[in-house]
Amino acid sequence: MMLLIQYTLIFASVLVLVALGGCISEHSGVINLGLEGIMVIGALGGALMMKYLPAGSSAFVTIVLTVLMAILAGVIYSSLLAVSCINFKADQTIVGTALNMLGVAAATVIVKAINSAENPDNPSSEISYIAQKKAFLVNINGFEFNWFMVLAVLALILVAVMLYKTRFGLRLMACGEHPQAAASVGISVYKMRWAGVLLSGALGGLGGLVYITAGVSQWKFENGVAGFGFLSLAVMIFGQWKPKHIAWAAVLFGMFRALSNVYSGFPFLARMNIPSGVYNMLPYIISLVVLAFTSKHSRAPKAEGIPYDKGSR
Amino acid sequence: MKNKTPLLKRDGVQSLIASLICVILGVFIGYIVLLVINPAGAGKAILAVLKNFFFYPAGPARMKYFGSTLVKTAPLIMCSLSILFAYKVGLFNIGVAGQYVAGVGACLYGALAFHWPWWLCMLFAMAAGALLGGISGFLKAYANVNEVISGIMLNWISLYLVNILLTNVKEPTSPYTFKVLSTSPGSVMPNLGLNKLFGNNQYVTLGVPLSILIAIAIYIILERTQFGYELRATGNNKNAAKYAGMKEKRNIIVTLIIGGALAGMGAALLYLTGIEEWSCSQSSVPGMGFNGIAAAFLGCLNPIGAILSSFFIQHITNGGGYLDKTLYSAQISDLISAIIIYLCGFVLFFKTYMNRRGAKREDTRFAPEPKAEEKKPSDAESEKGGGAK
Numbered sequence A: 001m002m003l004l005i006q007y008t009l010i011f012a013s014v015l016v017l018v019a020l021g022g023c024i025s026e027h028s029g030v031i032n033l034g035l036e037g038i039m040v041i042g043a044l045g046g047a048l049m050m051k052y053l054p055a056g057s058s059a060f061v062t063i064v065l066t067v068l069m070a071i072l073a074g075v076i077y078s079s080l081l082a083v084s085c086i087n088f089k090a091d092q093t094i095v096g097t098a099l100n101m102l103g104v105a106a107a108t109v110i111v112k113a114i115n116s117a118e119n120p121d122n123p124s125s126e127i128s129y130i131a132q133k134k135a136f137l138v139n140i141n142g143f144e145f146n147w148f149m150v151l152a153v154l155a156l157i158l159v160a161v162m163l164y165k166t167r168f169g170l171r172l173m174a175c176g177e178h179p180q181a182a183a184s185v186g187i188s189v190y191k192m193r194w195a196g197v198l199l200s201g202a203l204g205g206l207g208g209l210v211y212i213t214a215g216v217s218q219w220k221f222e223n224g225v226a227g228f229g230f231l232s233l234a235v236m237i238f239g240q241w242k243p244k245h246i247a248w249a250a251v252l253f254g255m256f257r258a259l260s261n262v263y264s265g266f267p268f269l270a271r272m273n274i275p276s277g278v279y280n281m282l283p284y285i286i287s288l289v290v291l292a293f294t295s296k297h298s299r300a301p302k303a304e305g306i307p308y309d310k311g312s313r
Numbered sequence B: 001m002k003n004k005t006p007l008l009k010r011d012g013v014q015s016l017i018a019s020l021i022c023v024i025l026g027v028f029i030g031y032i033v034l035l036v037i038n039p040a041g042a043g044k045a046i047l048a049v050l051k052n053f054f055f056y057p058a059g060p061a062r063m064k065y066f067g068s069t070l071v072k073t074a075p076l077i078m079c080s081l082s083i084l085f086a087y088k089v090g091l092f093n094i095g096v097a098g099q100y101v102a103g104v105g106a107c108l109y110g111a112l113a114f115h116w117p118w119w120l121c122m123l124f125a126m127a128a129g130a131l132l133g134g135i136s137g138f139l140k141a142y143a144n145v146n147e148v149i150s151g152i153m154l155n156w157i158s159l160y161l162v163n164i165l166l167t168n169v170k171e172p173t174s175p176y177t178f179k180v181l182s183t184s185p186g187s188v189m190p191n192l193g194l195n196k197l198f199g200n201n202q203y204v205t206l207g208v209p210l211s212i213l214i215a216i217a218i219y220i221i222l223e224r225t226q227f228g229y230e231l232r233a234t235g236n237n238k239n240a241a242k243y244a245g246m247k248e249k250r251n252i253i254v255t256l257i258i259g260g261a262l263a264g265m266g267a268a269l270l271y272l273t274g275i276e277e278w279s280c281s282q283s284s285v286p287g288m289g290f291n292g293i294a295a296a297f298l299g300c301l302n303p304i305g306a307i308l309s310s311f312f313i314q315h316i317t318n319g320g321g322y323l324d325k326t327l328y329s330a331q332i333s334d335l336i337s338a339i340i341i342y343l344c345g346f347v348l349f350f351k352t353y354m355n356r357r358g359a360k361r362e363d364t365r366f367a368p369e370p371k372a373e374e375k376k377p378s379d380a381e382s383e384k385g386g387g388a389k
Helices: A002-027 A035-052 A059-087 A092-118 A130-136 A147-165 A167-177 A179-184 A189-213 A228-238 A243-265 A267-272 A276-297 B011-037 B042-055 B060-088 B096-114 B118-143 B147-169 B207-224 B226-236 B238-243 B248-271 B288-298 B303-322 B332-344 B347-363 B369-382
Strands: A126-128 A137-140 A143-146 A218-220
Touching: A002 A035, A002 A143, A002 A147, A002 A167, A002 A189, A002 A228, A002 A243, A035 A059, A035 A092, A035 A126, A035 A130, A035 A189, A035 A228, A059 A092, A059 A130, A059 A189, A092 A126, A092 B011, A092 B288, A092 B332, A130 A137, A143 A147, A147 A167, A147 A189, A147 A243, A167 A179, A167 A189, A179 A189, A189 A228, A228 A243, A228 A276, A228 B147, A243 A267, A243 A276, A276 B118, A276 B147, B011 B042, B011 B288, B011 B303, B011 B332, B011 B347, B042 B060, B042 B303, B042 B332, B060 B096, B060 B207, B060 B226, B060 B248, B060 B288, B060 B303, B096 B118, B096 B147, B096 B248, B096 B288, B118 B147, B118 B248, B207 B226, B207 B248, B207 B303, B226 B238, B226 B248, B238 B248, B248 B288, B288 B303, B288 B332, B303 B332
Parallel strands: none
Antiparallel strands: A126 A218, A137 A143
8 A cells, every 4th residue: 555655656747847847838830749758868868978977976966957957858858849930930749759759769879878988898788876866755664755746846836826827927828819919019939938948848858857767776678657648638638727626637647557567466356356457448438528528618729739820810 | 845934943953962862871880980989990891781682692692681681671761651651641650660560460370370471461551450450540530630750659559459469379489480481381471483583582582573563563653543643632732632622630640650561561571572571579569660750751752763762771681791790890781771761850951951952052153953954963973782762
């Protein structure tokens, strides 16, 4: 039971972070389908930081540097999406898909190059960070508390306040609802959309780092992040683009994901003998059903996915 | 050049140039990455990627590996056809990856569990893909669910479903399914003697010519039939099509059903040759569908272009296998294809830019033809792998 709660919370942290990233980006008017790729690159940044930190670094330094590196990697990578979709009006779906493929391919190439440069007999795409990972964990009576859970809650509060209570957040959302109207009162739509995409890159990159440190101590970058970026999109839609709802959706979906890992620990679930695939599948099925019933009155930002053109009113 | 439209302003020519630019830039960036990893072998490595089966001296070996590339090109052509067909109707069928997976599940289950003949397995695969496409289409038409979102959800749902389904027909000790060749020889596609042509490569079957025929059929449907015209009209302006009496909801659903069937058939064309098995512990949606997106856009959304671009993408993907593994990883090919799709996002910009330049030239009364004539052959020459058209 403890294990289920632990996994649920850590998976929910990943989903909250990445879904909030997607939420900010979409509120600014850019659909960020590349979250999966951004997560991989963020995870890569964090993992490399852990790898190259000197062994004796204190826990605090490790946490701060690793998190910053993951965020930085995510931001830089997401600028690829921003420049093409905002400045060059590229199709957001194509670019997002490209970023997902590019993220996994680039991470694999980089890690393999590093590994085989260190040791020519090791052409794997794996980075391990067993010792460094301990900095993130605090063991409370068998429950592995993870500092990332705090970060996720903080991010949730910050994003909710930012979107609804600050001038910046309200302006950002205006750019996703009606960019022409926003521009007419002097808001720079391009700048706001850039901010939205870069913030989603930061949160996505951080989410990627959290994902690869959840439960495991080494990561094979060939595998990407196994659909968590897409699952986060599902969380965001299920949460109707609102931070508070996203949090509940993340906990629910995180629980399904956790169940697929630990269901054999529950006698009544193990007896039912449901393959783990079913638990993995459920979040997607639920979102699809919810979408089918709610999309007529969708709360999605009105102008998302449409490149903003100064000339068209 | 009696045509009134200047060469550079014709849509086909512009698309071709844009695609070539994407390919050249993609390969160039790949080369730079190789240089960064290890400057010494980079030149040789990028040539290995571009050469692929030309690695072997002329003869049966070269033909054999040419054949292997073709076998994997067939499903890619089908996936890119699925994308471009839907795109003409204004739909982004990102669910192609899931429809492909559903096709894999259906054809392998038909072959391994029921020992059906190959054509029945293939129809089953098409039906499975069509069903998924149909769900996306229905949700789009009647519940206003964006086909991209429903497609992504269905991709994962079908991945897990197929994993569960095919667990029934997998080897007890490994995650892989039984081999089609030994378990159900009747389900393997006939090779029509094509294997003799390709250095006795037993995997070269009917699938390769079939995919090309389908591409031509799709071209004819889109360009030469009333049905295709209606679909394109729906894509250009949904409301205008509705006003003109076309059933736009039906068209959306039918399009995605056809798209799904194409993707499912692509899966059958690969898996019914027995060239590979499905791993039931697969945790991510296979890249074939996503590569199809790359091929569709690189091929300028033209079915004939899709044949060539699919071949090119598969060519460099297989070429990655010839890299010196101690220096570079084979994923460099994936990297190049990903960069190419990323650049395809800029095609619209390239085109606007070319149009604007063309317009400027007309203002100053320059004849654009001679310049354009120079430009085209030089572009065509610098690209050896055969990018598009």
